Amino acid sequence: FGLNMAALLRSARVLRFSPSPLLYVPGAAKYGPPRSGLYCGAVGARAIRVSARVLAWPCASLRQYGVAPQQQGVSKDEASIGLRTKQAQQFDWALAKLDSSVRRTGRVTKTLLLRIFHDICRTGYPSGNQALLLLRSCGSLLPEMPLAERTELAHRIWDKLQELGASYDASHYNALLKVYLQNEHKFSPTDFLAKMEEASVPANRVTYQRLIAAYCQEGDIEGASKILGFMKSKDLPITEAVFNSLVSGHAHAGDMGSAEGILSVMKGAGIEPGPDTYLALLSAYAEKGDIAKIKLTLETVDNTDTSLMDRDLMQVVFSLAKAGYEQHVPEVVERMRHERGYVPDAMNLCLSLITQGREDTALTVLKTFPSLQVESENGEVPDLGNFFLRHCVNMEKPAEKLIKYSRELKDAKLHSGPLQFTLYCAVEANKTRLAMELMTDMKAEGLPIRPHFFWPLLTHHQRDKNIPGILEVLRGMQQLEVMPDVETYSNYVVPAFPNMDAARAALQVKRGLIVAALIYINMSFCSLTVSSPTFPATDLSVFRGSLISGFKRLISKSVWSFSLFPAENVAYFLYNLIDSMTEGEVQAKEEKLRQYFAQLKSLNVFIPVTIYRGIRNILDAYHVPELIKDVITLVDSKESISTAEGRFVVLETRLAELRAEGKPVSAVLKQLIQALCAEEKLERALEIKAQFEQDMVVGAYAVLINLCSRHDNADEAMNLKRELARKDSHVALDATKYLALVRVLSKHGRLEEAIDMLKEMKEKDVVLNDSVVTQLFHVLNAAAMKGDVATVQRLQDTTFALGLVKPTANLCSPLISAHLESGNYSGALEAAMECHQQYNQLPRIHDIICGLVEKGEMETLQKAMDFISQERGEMTMLYDLFFAFMQTRRYKEARKIIETPGLRARPGRLQWFAEKCIANNQMEALENMVDVTEKLFECDRDEMYHYLLRLCQESNDWRKAEAVWTKMQEENVIPREKTLRLLANILKSSGQVVPFDVPEAWYEEDKPKSAEFLLKEKSLVPNETPTDYQLRLVTLCKRGKGKEAFNLLKDADKKGVVLGPAPYDGVIRSLLAAGSLEDAMAVREIAISHIPGFKLSDMASSLLIITQVKRNEVKDAMAHLKTMLQLDQVPSQLAITRLVQGLGSHGDVHGIEEVEGLVKALGTSLNLSRMVFLNNTVLAHIKNGDVDRAVESLETLYTQGGDTAHTSSVAFVFRKVIEENNDAALDKLSAMAERLANHFALYRPATDLFMQYLEAGRVEEAKFMLQRCAAIAEQREILLSYMTKAAQEPGQVNKIKTMKELVPDFVDKETLYSYLMKCYGLDKDLASAKALHDQVQQEGMQPDELFLKRLAVLYRDAGEAAPFQEPPESFKFYAEKLREKTKAQTASADD
C-alpha cells in the first residue's frame, strides 16, 4: 500500500498546480516548505535558521462590537481602567504592529521597535510576553541595523524591562541566546549559565542547544562537547539541531573533514541530515570560497529526500559575500527558484548585505528580482530598488556609488527616477552633503532643481533651531542657483529665528522678501488653519472570545464538580447551565448530564414545573428529547402530578357538564386534549377523542397527530390525519407536525405516504423555518443511520425538488452517511459528487476520503481527488487529503502533502481539524499536525500550540504541556497571553510550579479572594527580602489596594528594606488613582530618600496632574507638567485635557495658550483634539466675564476655520455654561448659535446647544431653539449619535423619548425601537420592554433578533418565560449580523 500511496502522492503533487511557477523546477523530489517572511539574516550563524513566522500570525480579531454605528466613548478615567486590560490590549496592539510588519516585509524597522518599546515602558508593568516579543525582534528581524547595535538594543531592553518589574524565565534567556547567535555576539556561555543560575532560572534543552551553537560559532569544539556531555548526563535528547551546530563548529575550527564526517555520525545515530545540516555544510564551504564543493553538495542534496529553499541559498550567498568571494555569487543566485516569498526574503538579504558593507553584491541580487508588475500599457517603468537606494542612503554610502547605482538601475529600465528617489531619501534623512552632491549631479544632467527640494532639509534644522544649519542649506541653494522663494523663507527659514531682526540680520536678504514672509506667516496664524493630522485611535481590542470560552469552561466544569448549591437555587442554575451549553455540547455530554440529573435526584433535589418546562424547551430545541424524561423525574411530583391530574379532572367534569347542557364543547375539548398530550397521556387522549369525535377541532387533531408520531404510532397518526382531511381538506398542519409524520412514516417503511406528506406541505405552502430545517435533517439522518440509502435519497430529492428548503451541506449529509453506514465508499463518493453537481454541496467529504485511504481504494481516491481539485481547487483538495492522512495516522504522507510548494495556511481548516482532535482526545494526531505545519506558510504557530495545550488541559497532562512550552521556545514562538495563562493553569492544577510570570486575566474579578489569601500566607513568612515585598506590593497595586500597599511599604521602610524604583512608582500610582495625594507624595519622599535620582514615571506623573487638578491645585499641576516635559516625559491625553479644563474654569486664558504651545512642541503623538484648547479658552473668557471675547473666538472658528471647522463640537462649552446657570453668557452664546445657523448655514453650534438643553432636561428651551432654527432637525447624524450614546448608560431612556417628541422623524422607527429596547435592557425595565414589544407587533413590524434577544434576557432575568423562542446566538452575533446588514444597505444606497 505504501508504494501505491506514494505514487498517488506524486500524481497529486505534480498535478495541475499550474498557475504557480513553482513547478517549473527540475527534479520531482523538491517539496521544500515555502517560507514566509524574511531571510534569516542569521548571518554566519550557520546552523541557526530563524523563522519569521514566529511573529507572523493572524491577530486575534480586533473588532469591537456593539450595536450599529455606536460611538466609541471618549476616554474614561484612567484610574478606572484595569491596568491589566491595558496590558493585554497593548500586547495585542504591539503584536499586531510587529506582525503586520513581518508579514509584509519579513522584517521590523528600528523606529517601530523603539516606539513599541517606549510605549510598553510608559505604561509600567511590562508583561513577560511583551518582553519576549521585544527581545525576539532584536536579531535578524532587524537587517537594517548593524549587528553590534542590535545586541546593544537587546541588552537595553532586557535591563529596562527588568527594572520595570518584568520577570524573566527560560524562554527569555533562550530568546536572548538566539539574538546573540543571530548577531554573532561574542559571550561566555559559562557566564551565561551562571547568570541563569543566579536568577534561579533552570536551563532547558533549548538553552543547551543554543549554547552549543554559540561555542560552534567560535569553532570551540571542546566547549561544545562539554555541554553535549552535560546534556547526555541529563538524558536530554540530542536533536538534529545539535549536529548541525557541530558541522559548523568543526568547519570553524578549520577541520572540514570532521565537519563532513558529522553527516555519517548522524546517520549512525538514526538521524537523517536535514536541509539545515546541508546548509551548515554549504555555508562552511562558502566561507572558504570553495564553489566546486558547493556545487557538489547541491547536487548531493538534489539526490536526497530533502530540498533547499531559496532562502537557504540566500544564506550561502551571504556567506560567500561576507568572506569576500563575491565572484561566486551569480552561480548561486541563478539556482534560485523564485518561490513564494522570494522578494521579501531577497530584499532582506540585500539589506543585510548593505548593512554589512557588501552593497555591490546586494545590487547583483537586486538585478535578479523578478519584475513584479508587468509594464503597464503605456510602457511605464516600475520602480524597483527603492528600498535598496534608501538603505544605502541611511548607511551613508558615498554619493559616487549612489549615482553609479542609480545610472545602472535607470539603464536596466528597473527604475524610472532613481536619482530623484535617492535625493528624496537624502533630504528626508537630513543628509545635506549627500543631497548637495546628488543635486549637483542632477543639475549637470539637466534635471531641474527646485526650491522645495530643500524644504525637508530646512525642517530638520528648524526643529533644532539650528541657524548655522539653515544658513548652510541656503548657501547650498545659492551654489545651485536656486532662489529661495517667499514660502521657503516664511515656512521654513524665518520660524527658526527668535525674531525678525535676527532673521534679517543673518539672512541679509531684501527687506521686501522678509516682509512678504511676515505677512504670509501672519495670514496663516489668522486663518487658524492648523492642520492636525488625525491618528487612528488605537484599537480597543479585548479578548472577548477567550472571555466567553473561559466562562464556558467554568460552567462545564462545575457540572461535574458537584455543586454545593442550596437546593432552591439548583433549579435555576440547572436551567442556566443547559441554556449556556451549545447543542453540540449537550449532545456530547448527554450521558454525563443524565448522571448529573440522577445525582440530583438522589440528593432529593426538586425543580419547579416552570423550570422544567424551560429545560424541556431547550432540550427539544437541541434535539436531545431523550433527556427530558430524566429531567421530569426531578419535578416535584406532588406539584406536577397533582396539578396535572387535578386539571384533567376539572376539564373532564366541565366537558361532561357542557355536553349535558347541550352547549358547545370544542374549546374545552381542545384544552383537555392539549393538557393530556402535554403529559404524554396518549391512550387517554385517544379515548376522549373517540367520545367527542364530532366536536374535534383542528388544533386538537394537530396535537394528537404529533403525539402519535412521537409515540411511534404511524397507523393512528395517519388515521387522525385522514379524519382531519375529511373534516377540512384545506387545513394545513404546521411544519414540525408534518415532519414528525414524515419521520414516523419513513421509519415504518411507508415511504410513499411520507413523500405525500412532503408534497402536501408544498401544496399548502407550509413554511420551513430554521429549526424545522434542523428537524428535517434529523428525519433524514434517522433513516441514514439504518443505512437505508433509498429512503434517504427519495426524501432528500423530493424535498429539494419541491423547493421546500434550500439544499445545504448539512441536509445533504445524511445521504452520504447512509452509504458510509453500509460501508459503500465509492457509493458515498458518487453520491457526494452527485450532490455537488446538483446542489453545489460536498457533504462529508472528509469521512469519505478517510474511508478510501483506510481501505486503500486507490482508484476511487484518485477520482475523488481529481474531482475536488477540479471543482474546489487544488488547495482544497490538498487539505482534504492532508486531513485524511492525519486522521488515518499516515503522518509521513501528510507531511509530504503539507510541504507541497505554494501551499499556505488556511486557519479555518486547521482549526477545524484541531477542534476535532480536541473533542475526540486525539493527542497523537494533533501533535503531528502541529509538528508538520511548522514551516507552513503563514501558519499561526501560537494558535497551533494553543490547541495542543487545550488538549493537554482536557487530558490533564502537565508533562506534555511542559514539553509543549520547551518546543515553543525551540521554535521561537512567542505565546500570546491566553496561551501562557492556559499553560499556567494546567501546571497549577497539577500542583506544579509555574516557571514563568503569568499574565493575569483582567476579567478574573471573581478570584481576588484567593490572591489575598495567598498574600496573607506570605506575610507570615518571617524573613522578608526586597523581592518578597516587591511582589506583594505589585500584587496589591494591581488589585487597586493602594492603602494596603502604602502601609506595607511603610513597614518595609521601617525595616530598612530598600526597593527598586518600579514598586515605589506602582504604589504612587495606586494611591493617586484613589485620590490620596498626600500619601502618594509621602511615598515619593521615601523613594527619593533611597534612590537619589528617583522620578515619577510618565503614568504616575499624569495621574499626579489629574489629581492636582481635581483638587483645584491647577498651578501645581501646571508646574508639574513643565517638570515632566523637561524630563522628556510624555503626559497622557487625559492629564492634558483635565489640566486645560482646570485652567479654563480658573479663567486662565494664558495658561491654556501655554499648555497648547508645550503640547505642540511635544509633537503630535497625543491625539488631542484642538477643541480641547479652544473650548476651554472660551470658557476661560466667560469665567473672566468677557463673553464677547468668547463669542468672537467661536465665531472666528466657525466662519474662518476652513473645511473641518463646522464639524467641531462646542457642546462642552454649552454644557458648562448651562451647568453653571450662567444665563447671561448662555443668551449670548445662544444668539451666536442662531446667527451662525441663519446667516452662515452652520448648524453645528445650534444643534449642540439644542442637545445640551435636552441633556440638562430643559425641554422648553430645547423646543424653543428648535422653533427658531428648524434645520436642527435635519442634523440627523448628530442627533443619531446622541441617541446612540444615551443608550449606552442606564436611565437615559427619557432623553431619547423627548428627542423623539421634539424631532419625530430624526430616526426611522426600527432603529429607534431597537435603541429603546437597549435602554430598557440596561434599566432592567421589563414592563416597558413588554409594552414596546406589543407596540412593535401592533405596528406590524418584524423585530430583529437583537431586539428579541434583549427582551428574552429581560424575561429570563425576571424569571419569566418569554412568549417566543429566545434567539440562540450571542448578543455579539446578532449585533454583528445587524451591522453587516446596515453596511450592505448603506453600500447599496451609495451606489
Next chain:
Amino acid sequence: MAASSKKVFEVFVSKIPWTVASKEMKEYFGQFGQIKKCLLPFDKETGFHRGFCWIGYSTDEGLQNALQKDPHIIEGSRIQVQRNRKAFLGRKATKEEDDS
C-alpha cells in the same frame, strides 16, 4: 448640511511625484483651461507635499478637457486625475463631542 449650489469645476489629483510643486502643476494643468485655484498642500513638519492636489478651473470646459485626457504624465510619472467629489464633510462630525 445645506447644499451649496455654487458650481465648482475642480479636479482632484493624486500620486504626484515629490519633485513637482505648485508651479509645475499649474503649468501642466494650465494646458486644459484657465486655472482659478491650485492647492497642493505641504506638510510643514516634513517639508514634503502630501502627494495630492486640487485644481480648480474657471469653466466647465477646462474641467472636461482635463478629465478627458488619459493618461496624465508629469515628469515621467503617471498621476491620477478625477473629478473632485463632494467633500467628506460630516464624516467625522461626531468624533469631537464631549470632554473637549
